[in-house]
Amino acid sequence: MPQSDTTGSQVIRVAGLNKVYSTGTQALKDINFTATAGETVVLLGANGSGKSTLQKCFNRLVEPTSGTVKVLDTDVTSANKQQLKTLRRQVGMVHQRINLVRELSVLTNVVHGALGRAPSPRNWLGATAKPEQRDEAMEALHRVGLAHTAGKRAEQLSGGQQQRVAIARMLMQRPKIVLADEPVAALDPHAGRAVMDMLWEITEEQNLTLVCTLHQLELARAYGSRIVALREGHLDIDTHISQLADRQLEGLYTSNSTEQVVLEGAGR
């Protein structure tokens, strides 16, 4: 039975989390992690380190194997279908592969953000959506500077613009937590910066908790404050960016553990 919890302002609490895929790959090993309301966390790690899996465990898009995950007072691991839907409505996602429905209009894609809280079949399409949802979607598009593209098909937009539409869809959801999974990995550096600026601005002005996975170190340095790093499924680092040496960050992408890298650095 999911338990209600009001301790402090921790909105994400993960304890002893393990994930083993059906192929036998252990993606997460005994992860312990918390995030407080309004906090921004950058999850770092090489490909296959488990950062996306960890993020997907927060709203059970990936089923944890063992351990507990509590998000917004909901015990995610034991939540039933309805409780999970309620939780998912409050957790916005920005995906690496953008994941808009390319064949539909920009407006319809943004309206889709409201499907969790306004499940009327009218909201399946922008053309039939209720006036309040259409207005709200236009407002979200204004916020990301793309109101002029509302009538275009999503596939007609550039990658950077599509990711901004995905942010507008996330806004439409009115989330409390935002999970961004390598949101700029598919974009050129200029468009990537614009998307990162927008994501950080929006989450800050709305006091949202943001957990963003990244693999570009320069972006982590530019935007990160709290850095949580994973290596081969283990939580390797959890500290403020200012406490991290460049060698430690770069060490995440080598076969040596961070401790070894630090020791080697000290020995020189």
Place this chain on the structure above:
Amino acid sequence: MNPLDATTTAGSDIDQTADELPPRFTFPKWTSVAIGLFLLALAINGLIRMDISWERMAEGPANIWDFVTGAFPPNLERAPNLAEAMLETLEMALIGTAIGVVLSVPAAVLAAQNTTPFGPVGVAMRFMLTVLRSIPELVWALIFVMAVGLGPLAGIFAIAVDVVGFAGRFFAERIEEVERGPIDALRSTGATGIAVVASAVMPASFASFTATSLYCLEKAIRGATILGMVGAGGIGMELTPAFTLRQFDTALTIILMILVVVFLAEQLSSLVRRKMLGSDQLQRAV
């Protein structure tokens, strides 16, 4: 020393079998021989059992010549009546396809492995679609003539069932190919399963569904022309008496009408497909 000699010598020293030229022919596996012999025996047995009459076969060319001379010029006297029957055929095909396509969409959603609400429902639905597809349209027509009597209604039902069997399978396969990303994105907003199917799966499948439906219509028009032969309405009901009464000129008129209508249906279907895919996609790529 001749370099060729050196190679030959070296080759024979190391491993002669590895260097051997592969034979032009290898004897097939005994299972292939057994299957081949079985099929040959079946065919020979058939020829013996069917007691094929060589005299009748020899008469064939003369009979065909009779048909050709009797058919020209085509008899246009009954053209208005035949046109009406042809229109009925077209309408049967159109209505039957429309019913079939509409029913195929929910059937495909239930059958596709990524959208079925419950595994066994998917298996049952796929089995049902296989059954519908396996029974020929003409047999369905016989069943519906028995059920609802002679006329176009039986034809419409036969076409609809055939379309469900065919389109249901292709729609389900298209649904299974839909990208996972947009589906996950909508699931993560807390949207219901039906909303995810309607908002992410259907739009991504729409173009493919339209192309398949057009092909079904084309196929239904071809099929509907002969359903009348078993009493299920349309132009086919005119074709059988024309042959049995040896009115070959009328039969040729019917055949020409079928030819024109099927050709036009194919052209229309390609035109819509071209419009849908866009000119870029259809330009020579290789």
